Amino acid sequence: MSTHVWLLSVALGITALLNWSAVLRGDHVVERITKPTFMLLLGGLAWSLFTDSPPVDAPHLTPLLVALGLSLVGDLLLLTATEVRFRLGLLAFLAAHVAFVWTLLTVPGPSGFPWLVLPAVLVVFLMHGRFGRHVVRHAGRDRFAVLVYVLALATLLVVAAVKGDWVVIAGCFLFLVSDTILGHDRFVHERRWAPVTVMVTYHAAQLLIVLGLLR
Structure with missing residues (x-):
């Protein structure tokens, strides 16, 4: 591991801890600084991992950086989540x-039938049946948009299962968990533990996806 990759990793961990602490304490100033900073550092880490020693089956870097950049935009918009x-x-x-x-x-995916798709589809159905449908039902005017978003999350997990990398699958699953908690907390029932749980699972999801693709 090169020096700058190591430094970025340490900075990423410290930023995540500061963000979780700020969310717990309700410190909106630190939260507004650390939330976008985490994604900027993660983008830097992805770039560094790709340019230092990309794996043989590395993904295209451009769509990955686009995904991280759009996540950064989403983070900034949700810092003050008006309608x-x-x-x-x-x-x-x-x-x-x-x-x-x-x-x-x-x-490239594995040869043969992607058996991991079967448990991934089962997880999607169970999550939607237990939580997702309630989020969609209570979303009001945003019902259609939330449904499309849920389908996109499900598609991401299933495609990750097709590719068969356990680290990426874990990251996509945590993304599903994080956004399900966020949607349930916003539209169905607020819980004190939800905001910090959303951030912990979200950060873990983004990091696992990047590491799974570029390790």
Whole structure:
């Protein structure tokens, strides 16, 4: 591991911890600084990992950076989630998931039938049946947009399962968990533990996807 990759990794960990602490304490100033900083550092880490020693089956870097950039835009919009900003943030993350799917499609998959698709589809159905349908039902005027977003998340997890990398699959699953908690907290029932849980699972998801693709 090169020096700058090591430094970026340490900075990423410190930024994540600061962000989680700020969310727990309700420190909006630190939260507004650390939330976008995490994604900027992660983009730098992705670039560094790709340029230092890209794996043989590395994905195309452009759609990955586009996905991370759109996630950054979504993060900024959701820092003060008014109705309009929430919808724009939802759109930004929807586009990010499309870019992540595009990234995964540039990676060669295993030969033979992708058996991991079967448990991935089962997880999608269970998550939607237990939580997702309630989020969509309570989303009001945003119901259609939320449904499309849920389908995009499901597609991302299934495509990751087709490719068969466990680290990427874990990252996509955590993305599904994070956004399900976020949607349930916003539209169905607020919980005190939800904001920090959303951020922990979100950060872990983004990091695992990047590391799984570029390790």
